[in-house]
Amino acid sequence: MPMKGRDPIRRTLQYLRQGKVHLRDNVQIFTINYTQKGTASKGTRDFIYWNLGQLQYKSPHVQILTFKNLTPSPCIRAWLDTGEEVVMDIDSKTNLEILETIQKVFGKSKDTLAAEESAKAKQDNPANFGEGFLRKCICEVPGQVPCPGFVELPKEMRGKYKSMEKQ
Known part of the structure; x- marks a missing residue:
């Protein structure tokens, strides 16, 4: 444009x-x-x-x-x-x-600008997850569904079960 x-x-x-x-x-x-x-x-x-x-x-x-x-x-x-x-x-x-x-x-x-910039960079948002944050996975947050590798998901939440149910 x-x-x-x-x-x-x-x-x-x-x-x-x-x-x-x-x-x-x-x-x-x-x-x-x-x-x-x-x-x-x-x-x-x-x-x-x-x-x-x-x-x-x-x-x-x-x-x-x-x-x-x-x-x-x-x-x-x-x-x-x-x-x-x-x-x-x-x-x-x-x-x-x-x-x-x-x-x-x-x-x-x-000096004030540098201090504000460093304070802004240090802010950790608890909603963030992944490498470099407090939590590696969303499953570590209370109230979320746990990882299927540790706890098996209920059958209703599996895609394979839902597709078999429709037939």
Whole structure:
């Protein structure tokens, strides 16, 4: 299927996963104010075009809004879970400078990301079974039918018995 539209690469999962900024858990709402014309908002427009999708993908718990032509100078506002409001001036900054500033102020550190990743990998789900899990077979779970190698199945549960019964 051909990808249509302007710069369709922005809508691929591979591109969205390449985002480097993960917003902290205490950030609830994240707004970006900019103007559609003028050089002061050029970097902000580029940021919204290229990086906002990545930011939304990496931080699904945050409500992200953009406001066009409401303020004369571009700025970012973030509301935290404590009720505080943080305002950043991004006037005449480039796309990458805005990304670095967001990472410094609102982003998770590399240590936090590594700790979250290791905690996520260590989660053992008791419903999983097989090699490398707590149980090798589903028959080890209480309430399940035991393996036919250890306990013979009732005749009603055997396919051979059912097919003989139909004749």
